[in-house]
Amino acid sequence: MRLLAVAAATVALLMSAPLAAHEGEHMTPPWQQASPWPDRIIATFESDPARSLAVSWRTSADVTSTRAEIALALPDARFDMKAQSEPAQTSILSLDAVERAGVKIPIKHNEGMPAVAYHSVRFDGLTPDTLYAYRVMGADGKWSEWFQTRTAPESGPVKFVYMGDAQNGILSHWSRTIRAAFQTAPDARFMLHAGDLVNRGSRDFEWAEWFKAGGFLHAMVPAVPVAGNHEYEAIGLTEADRARALSFLWRPQFRLPTEAALPDVLKETVYALRYTPDLHLFVLDTNQADLTVQAQWLDSQLAASQARWRIVTMHHPVFSSGKGRDNEKLRTLLLPILLKHKVDLVLQGHDHTYARGMVGEDMMAPRRTSFGQGEKLATMFVNSVSGPKQYEFKADGWKTYEPAAVNLERQGENTQFYQVISIDGETLDYTAYTSDGLQYDRVVIEKKQDGIKRVTTNENTAPPTRTRENTVPYVSPNF
Helix, strand or coil: CHHHHHHHHHHHHHHHCCCCCCCCCCCCCCCCCCCCCCEEEEEECCCCCCCCEEEEEEEECCCCCCEEEEEECCCCCCHHHHCEEEECEEEEECCCEEEECCEEEECHHHCCCCCEEEEEEEECCCCCCCEEEEEEECCCCCECCCEEEECCCCCCCEEEEEECECCCCHHHHHHHHHHHHHHHCCCCCCEEECCCCCCCCCCHHHHHHHHHHHCHHHHHCCEEECCCHHHEEECCCCHHHCCEEECCCHHHHCCCCCCCCCCHHHCCCCEEEEEECCEEEEECCCCCCCCHHHHHHHHHHHHHCCCCEEEEECCCCCCCCECCCCCHHHHHHHHHHHHHCCCCEEEECCCCCEEEEEEECCCCCCCCCCCCCCCEEEEEEEECECCCCCCCECCCCCCCCCCCCEEEEEEECCCCEEEEEEEECCEEEEEEEECCCCEEEEEEEEECCCCCEEEEEEECCCCCCCCCCCCCCCCCCCC
């Protein structure tokens, strides 16, 4: 009996104690410090994914000139003898202060940290659907390992991973989600991060956790990052200085497309990516107070797109699932465009819950429990969360939203998720997994040449819906 009492007391103590995600908060761990050796290596897309690859990395600030190499990933032991060299673009970045309007403003959570150097290259002239190996250099002779990654195909199947907010407990808890995603889909061509990659966008320690949690995956599986509200941060000591601004670390870390038709403030946070002729991605920045320019840009981009499958991703959801949350202005502006063009998927984050629902081809049809086999679909909406910070689901679900045909089909609370999306010609397979690798939700959609989408599979009944009542009691962590 005494052992049972001790065990019960121990469980109660663990449940009531905050998770020590930031032990030694004022210490700088060795994996956070920049050195002459390259670290925080990440692959992204800046141009045609079939024929180019962008790579960014970090070193200490004394590395002012460096380069990268790329070669075909041949089975030969010395494949590197045929490597080609590419000089890097380098910028020196102060971590403990930002300059705005000619005034240096200190960043308190980076206080005392030395400046660092960020480097990037873009490898061009690559061959589609080909395995390449690349490496990056810090100071002279200080090379990373060789990383293998494959260019986009010009045809054939494509698989990618989508994750909602990592944000908190990144190294301690989110690491298992991204690694489980890789175990489930080792052949994923890219990973889409739907905003709030970190909690404080200008805090170097959190980005150190994010890069360490993903490790070599960031270098091998290119990222498609979306800016969330936590990638924006009010930096300044006076009221006049408190204008929200994109983290000064965003652009140095991620080399992304720039859209000529958009203003500079939206460069590398709003972009289109034609991954294959069949797949077109559109990334929005819903943190901006005025979304009119983005809405016009998206409308024109969708109108011009000839891709069979078109996916829009943004941080704030069109239909909110978190208790006490809503984005009415965003929905009023963007929903008509999404439905007008019958966008296939809208992938979102922000609400720290799981929600998936559909709008039917007949947008004024009455609500239904779910879409069955053969039923026509206009757009599917998903909100998801990959990190441990969790919110309560709205009590009324999506019942209050218009148009009436919005159907909430699957939901979840208190659970970390990742999603694997596969596209093969006329078929799109969407599957959501919990962080232990178990399937939670699945929909298969078929789209013929006439453009009409029909649901062929809708597995949204098992396992039972995860709620705060049937999972480990949730204690808000001190992340």
